[in-house]
Amino acid sequence: MRDRTDVGAIPRRRLGARLKAAASAVLLTVTTVGISTLTAVAVPGTAHAAVPAPPPGFTLTWSDDFSAAAGTGVNTGTWKYDTGPGSSFGTGEIETMTNSTANVFHDGNGHLVLRALHSGTNPTQGWTSGRIETQAATFGAPAGGVVRMESSIQQPNVTTANGAGYWPAFWMLGAPLRSGVPWPTSGEIDILEDINGRSSVFGTLHCGTNPGGVCNESTGLGSGERPCPGCQTGYHTYAVEIDRSKSPEEIRWYLDGNNYFTLPATRVPAATWTSAVQHPFFIIYDLAIGGGFPAAFGGGPFASTISGGQMNIDYVAVYNKGPGGGGGGGNVAQGKPTTASSVENASLGAANATDGSGTTRWSSAFSDPQWIQVDLGRSYTINRVTLNWEAAYGKAYQIQTSADGTTWTNVYSTTTGDGGTDDLTLSGTGRYIRVNGTQRATPYGYSLFEFQVYGT
Structure with a gap:
């Protein structure tokens, strides 16, 4: 069998599966x-x-x-x-x-x-x-x-x-x-x-x-x-x-x-x-x-x-x-109650970061520190967080979990954030999870298209 030959920078492919009952076209x-x-x-x-x-x-x-x-x-x-x-x-x-x-x-x-x-x-x-x-x-x-x-x-x-x-x-x-x-x-x-x-x-x-x-x-x-x-x-x-x-x-x-x-x-x-x-x-x-x-x-x-x-x-x-072979590997933050320390304006609210859309976003006030928090509804063992930043991103921030939304535990920390998509493997447990930003990378606020949380 002969492999495909592509030309230049970004090729692609196709694949198929289950026959669906139907009349021929x-x-x-x-x-x-x-x-x-x-x-x-x-x-x-x-x-x-x-x-x-x-x-x-x-x-x-x-x-x-x-x-x-x-x-x-x-x-x-x-x-x-x-x-x-x-x-x-x-x-x-x-x-x-x-x-x-x-x-x-x-x-x-x-x-x-x-x-x-x-x-x-x-x-x-x-x-x-x-x-x-x-x-x-x-x-x-x-x-x-x-x-x-x-x-x-x-x-x-x-x-x-x-x-x-x-x-x-x-x-x-x-x-x-x-x-x-x-x-x-x-x-x-x-x-x-x-x-x-x-x-x-x-x-x-x-x-x-x-x-x-x-x-x-x-x-x-x-x-x-x-x-x-x-x-x-x-x-x-x-x-x-x-x-x-x-x-x-x-x-x-x-x-x-x-x-x-x-x-x-x-x-x-x-x-x-x-x-x-x-x-x-x-x-x-x-x-x-x-x-x-x-x-x-x-x-x-x-x-x-x-x-x-x-x-x-x-x-x-x-x-x-999810890890361990069970279910629950999806984004458990999507659609869950989401709050933030501040918003830039009413159209850039915290819920935009957990609505499953890559086109809406949360943006904070133009100061440090700032946070965005999700109530997952029950306790999860969390193994991964994905942050899809807008151009205004966090240089220094922590991912924190909490059982009660008051006492927080760091499960991830960085002082060298570079924006784009941060796909973070981590380990933590809690009903509440937040991104706690302590240093902005730009003069603007912190802005996330998506804050995704994975766990069981």
Whole structure:
């Protein structure tokens, strides 16, 4: 099996799983000058599936079932559009990604659709499509725990005869990328990729340095091509698990619940694994056209390539398993009562830091010290805290726990905070937890997009 070849800076991949009971899609094509056009796509009998219950030992951390009115775009509180020419993504793709509901839309039946469209007569120009990523960059496995990312997807209903150049993907990039850590050092995990309508799936980890390095970039360390029968005509589940409860740690890829590829941490040096895997991620969907990966398997798009092929997404879910094998590995602070020593103004209240959104934030008054506190509702054994700072961050701060909200115990302390995302492994117990800031890094206050707490 041949691994994918990428071009340039930030490649990606796709993966698949559970077959969903459904009738085959009906495709009607009309031949125009230079390229065929998909003029109607119907998937009769394809019912919307509920987000599955967590696997044994896991809890549901976050999900989206894409229930929205037909023809509407994504919820920009949860997702962001990645727009612009495909050439800017470093993979050689040729489409332009847009936020138009011609390319990214809900179908009204519980599915999100990414659709690639072509105009003109030149098959290598005139393509538009869609790419989105989560606002939150908080999905990861705590030390000793496991995280599972899963999605039910129907790949574009194209074949090798009419789908050359199509490149659907469900994948993740490491949160440190958003704070300036370069690709691929910051990590990329490709959960589903297929190219050229081959009814295949590729799963890959990108890490280390590019080109070459211990992770063989820009190809990465992957499964190679695996068969994915029926993945163009029906919904299948694609999942990855990052397991930090084992020694060595490992990443497992699943198609329809079957583990088809496992990558142990021992494949790369410990520092490479830590930089690429031991932190949160953000999730991405996209439908690219052309590029280095399709080119490695015959190229495209060609005059025979159909316009209008679409990637249909039923749901996405993130599940966590806490250290020790039990459940409770999710963010136990989300939605819990949150208070602070001060707020910059009424729109930047403390609750914004625990609302699960990567776009709202808490901001304090412009003085030291300041704190933000969460009442978890009951006592937890806490093993991990993630702080997603805005540009105004804490240089010196402590993470503190308390049984009564009055007497506090330090479980983490730093005087060298550098902003971005702080993913902290720690050990503490309490009903209450707070960030106690003692020195600001800027003239402004302390400002957090998200204050996440993990424990059992």
